[in-house]
Amino acid sequence: MTEEKRLLTRGEAAAYCGLKPSAFSDWVRKGTMPKPINGSRRWDKKAIDAKLDEIAGIQTARAPAINDDGESELQKWQREHEVIQADRPKLRLNDRQEQALRYLHPRHPEPQETRFIRGVADRTLEELVEKGAVAEVRQPKDAPRKFKLTPLGLDEHARYEREDQRQIDRYRQR
Structure with a gap:
């Protein structure tokens, strides 16, 4: 039995969603799809599934755990990731x-x-x-x-x- 991989490249993630890579990138930029995993160019298939479920209005069997600040672990990770990304070098130096x-x-x-x-x-x-x-x-x-x-x-x-x-x-x- 072969196990499907969980981390996907941009092209694989786009194909998984039935989109062209450019459309998938637009969805990521707009926040419709999750950003890639911190420090990589790979998307978590489960995070994509969760976003697709959210878009479709499907309730998941397990509600995400909410911390004391009223945010899920995913929301906390996204907030922290955005802070780190904003503080990364910007000039793309060689x-x-x-x-x-x-x-x-x-x-x-x-x-x-x-x-x-x-x-x-x-x-x-x-x-x-x-x-x-x-x-x-x-x-x-x-x-x-x-x-x-x-x-x-x-x-x-x-x-x-x-x-x-x-x-x-x-x-x-x-």
Whole structure:
């Protein structure tokens, strides 16, 4: 006897619901379907079933357990997940850009030359300038180029720091 898998990719979840992947994504964005499991790109088949039952007006045999705040475990998870998702890094940096951003953190408030940032070239910092995370500091004509974090870059750096701390906390909980 083969057991069906519980976690589905976006395409599998869409097919399970009888939708095209783009329509399924629209339903997820609108809140009609649940979001993927935290930290993955997989949907829980039971969560999809529960949402479909809710849409159809079908009462489940077991009412969800409600905590003292008047929310179910699923609602609590969704609320916590939204807070975590909102605090994740937003600029979609590649490894070199992230490395440069981490080097130009608040402990290096003075403008830095590219040569001090290991493995990073001017082009990487120019890309960060385009994203608004870094600003080039004007220098005399023949002086080396220097860069510093912008307020957006400081915010992104703080999000990376909090993400690192969440990963450490998850590791310690094991």
